Amino acid sequence: MxxxxxxxxxxxxxxxxxxxxxxxxxxxxxxxxxxxxxxxxxxxxxxxxxxxxxxxxxxxxxxxxxxxxxxxxxxxxxxxxxxxxxxxxxxSSFKGSPGTLVDMGTATWSTNSRDYPQWDTATRYAKGNKVIWKGNLYEAMTDNTGERPDNTDADDGSPWRLIGPA
Known part of the structure; x- marks a missing residue:
């Protein structure tokens, strides 16, 4: 573990x-x-x-x-x-705007899920790539292909982490 x-x-x-x-x-x-x-x-x-x-x-x-x-x-x-x-x-000094989503990987703001591609089973993802899958935003923790983003059990050494709703 x-x-x-x-x-x-x-x-x-x-x-x-x-x-x-x-x-x-x-x-x-x-x-x-x-x-x-x-x-x-x-x-x-x-x-x-x-x-x-x-x-x-x-x-x-x-x-x-x-x-x-x-x-x-x-x-x-x-x-x-x-x-x-x-x-x-x-x-005062806040940079966000109403209805934005914080991207935990880079601490930038995004309001549009179209900023990220839909996950695809045949695509090779590099560490740091972000995808949308089943209404959520995920980040690749390791290079991977065909690993479903919604399998994020840390005990399994998942190659993805859930960032939040897209």
Whole structure:
């Protein structure tokens, strides 16, 4: 049995995401402030977090004078801010765009599964080649021909690794 780590720490962080509830939380006296949003952005960039989102874009504005400060509002944050300020802070320096797939081999972004060929039983694949098979993106870990990508059991020394949905 081979003990092989399939993903680096950076690649694992790239497969994770976080969603924050901006402004006044649904728990009494809990807020995600603009300062907190900046700290979360810094953490996400330092760890190479793959996705950072917020709940909910329609709350990314200051509440009006007549809104209740006692309960969480669905149409505003409940904190003093300019419109869109949470989105600006949380997204600062991110390179991705909504709906993208991180390619763990090169840490580049792709939004189109047509960027990769469909796996073919007769094609010789070199280490590092990427293919689509049954709706997933795979990377060749070794040179191979005729080895199905969906046979990725690490104990079998599979020549492929699953990257994710295509």
């Amino acid at each position: 081979t003990n092989r780590k399939l993903f680096s720490n950076s690649q694992i962080w790239q497969m994770l995401g976080a969603t924050v509830l901006i402004g006044k939380n649904d728990t009494d006296n809990e807020y995600l402030t603009l300062d907190d949003a900046q700290k979360i952005n810094t953490f996400a960039l330092q760890t190479t977090l793959g996705r950072l989102s917020m709940w909910s874009l329609n709350r990314d504005r200051q509440c009006g004078e007549n809104s209740s400060a006692l309960s969480m509002q669905t149409s505003c944050s409940g904190v003093k801010q300019t419109a869109g300020e949470f989105a600006t802070l949380l997204s």
